[in-house]
Amino acid sequence: MTIFEEADARLLPGFERRWIGTAHGKVLAVVGGTGPALLMLHGDPQTHLCWHQIAPKLTDRFTVVLTDIRGRGETHKPGHDPEQSAYTKRAMAAEQLEVMYNLGHNKFALVAHDRGARVARRLALDHPKAVTQLAVMDIIPALDFYECSNAQIAQDYFYFSFLTQDHPVPETLIAGDPEAFLKLILMGLSDNAVNYDALALQAYLQANTTPEAITAMCECFRAGFHIDRRHDQTDREAGKKIACPTLVMWGEYGVVGKHFDVERIWRGWCELPEFAPMPSGHFIPEEAPENALAALNGFLSAKAL
Structure with a gap:
């Protein structure tokens, strides 16, 4: 049994590991429960295990689908692409939609954190008929992020600039001690230490410190800077907004x-926004799981799926 299988067995009892074939490679989906479909997408530098407390x-009310997004965990990892197209949030969103279709779900609710939330937001914008509800955790859309950045944000979120540098500059530097680099992110985005489950943390580090995973992370950030914000600009100019009920958490x-200014920024992107600040740092699913679950339960219960 691999560490990933062991972690799923212990932290997600009753969930089934499934490999879903897509046009570009295999995606790991871990599925449990019954009822309307709910897709949950993780962030960096983690895996689907970040949802283990939520x-x-x-599962008593939803068919819960947890995936490792493209380039992370056990899912396929396209390599460096000079066009940076493989890791646009548009491409990653289309792949998640393909996964859900292959599982038999044409409509579903979406809950997502960090990188996964960027994918989820794009999925809701590009495929509004598929997404019934959207909950995003602790992100600012790419265009707004770069427009609003200042010296202190650049310091606190240093890797947003570092990881976007040309291939293979960041990959080469991270290769000196990839575990230390990932721990710097995992431990450095909150005023307090994050109390990760030891097995989950071990799985995050093992999955995301390989050369392929590091390149994937860099490519994803490069796509955010070079392409995703252009997609956002086009949508903003067209007045395009997320149509479904949207819960924004931070x-x-x-x-x-x-x-x-989280509420101001997200009101510009959503027709039906709701807001729920969390008593935590960045890693909401593991820093404030009970608060997040309460907010999600209220939001999901109040809206028709």
């Missing part, structure tokens, strides 16, 4: 909560 408590003690 997802099992939703950590009050993280970079997003400290430096951005």
